[in-house]
Amino acid sequence: MPEQVGVGVVGVGVFGQLHARVCNELAETRLVAAWSRSDRSLEPIRDLYGVYTTTDINELVARPDLDAVIVCTPDHAHAEPVVAAAQAGKHVFVEKPMATSVADCDQMIHAARAGGVKFMVGHILRFDPRYWQAHERIVSGGIGKLVHMYARRNNPRRACERAFGRTTPVFWLGSHDIDMFLWCAGSEAKAVYAQQNTQLLSDEEGPDSVLAVITFANGIIAALQTSWILPDGMPSDLDAAFEAVGTEGCIKLDASLDGLSVYGPAGIEYPRSMYGAAVKESVTGVLCHEVRHFARCVIEDTEPLVSPEEGREVVRVACAMHRSASTGSVIQLTAQQTQPGYS
Ligand SMILES: NC(=O)c1ccc[n+]([C@@H]2O[C@H](COP(=O)([O-])OP(=O)(O)OC[C@H]3O[C@@H](n4cnc5c(N)ncnc54)[C@H](OP(=O)(O)O)[C@@H]3O)[C@@H](O)[C@H]2O)c1
Known part of the structure; x- marks a missing residue:
C-alpha cells in the first residue's frame, strides 16, 4: 500500500x-x-x-x-x-x-x-461542511421524519459557457443536488417529472432552465431548479440553496455566498472561498477534503464515501429528467437489481 x-x-x-x-x-x-x-x-x-x-x-x-x-x-x-x-x-x-x-x-x-x-465519484457536496451537517441532522432524525426537499443551483452564463452544448444544466449543476437528495432520502428514486424552457440559448446549446420533481420509493418528494443563463452582472458565480422539511423541523442552507463581500468602485463582489481558495499560498477548502478522502481510501484500503452505484443512480435520475422534459410524461423508474447503497 x-x-x-x-x-x-x-x-x-x-x-x-x-x-x-x-x-x-x-x-x-x-x-x-x-x-x-x-x-x-x-x-x-x-x-x-x-x-x-x-x-x-x-x-x-x-x-x-x-x-x-x-x-x-x-x-x-x-x-x-x-x-x-x-x-x-x-x-x-x-x-x-x-x-x-x-x-x-x-x-x-x-x-x-x-x-x-477503488472507484469514487466526485459528489463534492458530501465534503462541504454545510451540506454534511444538513445530511447528518436529517438522517439522525433531527427534523423528525423527512417530508420534502428543495434545491436550486444556478450559474451566470459566464461560469459555464465552456460547457454549453456538451452537457446540460441538469448534469453540470443539478447532479450535485440530485446526489444530496438521494443521500438524504436514503432511498431510490421512483418517479421523475421535469419541464424545460429555452429562450436564450440555441437548441444545440440549451436548455436554459430545467425544473423537476422527484418522488422517492419511500414517499419523500424533492424539487430541483437548475439554470445556467443567469445574467453575467451577478456579483457571485453561484446561486444555490438547499432546504429540507421534516415532521419536527426544517433546514435551510444558502450556499450562494461564501461569507465574503468586497465593495469597490466597480460594485460588489462575492469571491468564492469554500472550494479552492489559497490560505498563505496553500490551497484549501472542500476539494482538498474530498481528494484527501479518496487518497486515504487508497492508502488504507477502505471504501470511498461515494460509491459508483450511487453515482450511477444520480445519472439515472438526471437522464429521466431529460426524458420527462422532452416527452412531457412522468417517468417511472424501475427498482434497481443492485441497490445503490443509499442508507
Ligand atoms: N465538483 C465540482 O464542483 C465541479 C466544478 C467544475 C467542474 N466539475 C466537473 O469537472 C469536469 C471538467 O470540468 P471543467 O470545468 O474543468 O471543464 P473544462 O474547463 O472544459 O476542461 C475539460 C478539459 O478536458 C479536455 N478534454 C478531453 N476530452 C475532451 C472532449 N472530448 N471534449 C472536450 N474537452 C475534452 C479539454 O482539453 P483538451 O482540448 O486539451 O483535450 C479541457 O481542457 C466536468 O465533468 C465537470 O462537471 C466539477
Missing part, C-alpha cells in the same frame, strides 16, 4: 487544474502526470509542476509511478479514460456527474470491478 498516492490528472481545464494543484500540495498525494487531448492544454501543468505530460491515455495509465487517476474531462467524456485506467489497475476518481448516460456508468463500473480498483 502506498504511503502517498501517485496521481495523474486527466483533462486539465478549469477543474483539472485545481485538482492538479491540490494533488501537488496534499501530503497524501503526489502529482506525477497529466493527460489532455491537446499538448497546448498541458503547458501550464508542465510550467507549474514540471511533471510528465502526455496526449496518449494508454501511455499515462501504464506509468509505474501512477497509483490513481483523477478524471476531469467534460461530463460526456468520462468513460474512456476511466475504463483505460481501471484496466491498467489504477484507482479512479471521476468528477461529477459520473457520465451523461447509464450505459457509460455501467461500462465504468464493470471495468473498475474487473480491475479490482
Whole structure:
C-alpha cells in the first residue's frame, strides 16, 4: 500500500487544474502526470509542476509511478479514460456527474470491478461542511421524519459557457443536488417529472432552465431548479440553496455566498472561498477534503464515501429528467437489481 498516492490528472481545464494543484500540495498525494487531448492544454501543468505530460491515455495509465487517476474531462467524456485506467489497475476518481448516460456508468463500473480498483465519484457536496451537517441532522432524525426537499443551483452564463452544448444544466449543476437528495432520502428514486424552457440559448446549446420533481420509493418528494443563463452582472458565480422539511423541523442552507463581500468602485463582489481558495499560498477548502478522502481510501484500503452505484443512480435520475422534459410524461423508474447503497 502506498504511503502517498501517485496521481495523474486527466483533462486539465478549469477543474483539472485545481485538482492538479491540490494533488501537488496534499501530503497524501503526489502529482506525477497529466493527460489532455491537446499538448497546448498541458503547458501550464508542465510550467507549474514540471511533471510528465502526455496526449496518449494508454501511455499515462501504464506509468509505474501512477497509483490513481483523477478524471476531469467534460461530463460526456468520462468513460474512456476511466475504463483505460481501471484496466491498467489504477484507482479512479471521476468528477461529477459520473457520465451523461447509464450505459457509460455501467461500462465504468464493470471495468473498475474487473480491475479490482477503488472507484469514487466526485459528489463534492458530501465534503462541504454545510451540506454534511444538513445530511447528518436529517438522517439522525433531527427534523423528525423527512417530508420534502428543495434545491436550486444556478450559474451566470459566464461560469459555464465552456460547457454549453456538451452537457446540460441538469448534469453540470443539478447532479450535485440530485446526489444530496438521494443521500438524504436514503432511498431510490421512483418517479421523475421535469419541464424545460429555452429562450436564450440555441437548441444545440440549451436548455436554459430545467425544473423537476422527484418522488422517492419511500414517499419523500424533492424539487430541483437548475439554470445556467443567469445574467453575467451577478456579483457571485453561484446561486444555490438547499432546504429540507421534516415532521419536527426544517433546514435551510444558502450556499450562494461564501461569507465574503468586497465593495469597490466597480460594485460588489462575492469571491468564492469554500472550494479552492489559497490560505498563505496553500490551497484549501472542500476539494482538498474530498481528494484527501479518496487518497486515504487508497492508502488504507477502505471504501470511498461515494460509491459508483450511487453515482450511477444520480445519472439515472438526471437522464429521466431529460426524458420527462422532452416527452412531457412522468417517468417511472424501475427498482434497481443492485441497490445503490443509499442508507
Ligand atoms: N465538483 C465540482 O464542483 C465541479 C466544478 C467544475 C467542474 N466539475 C466537473 O469537472 C469536469 C471538467 O470540468 P471543467 O470545468 O474543468 O471543464 P473544462 O474547463 O472544459 O476542461 C475539460 C478539459 O478536458 C479536455 N478534454 C478531453 N476530452 C475532451 C472532449 N472530448 N471534449 C472536450 N474537452 C475534452 C479539454 O482539453 P483538451 O482540448 O486539451 O483535450 C479541457 O481542457 C466536468 O465533468 C465537470 O462537471 C466539477
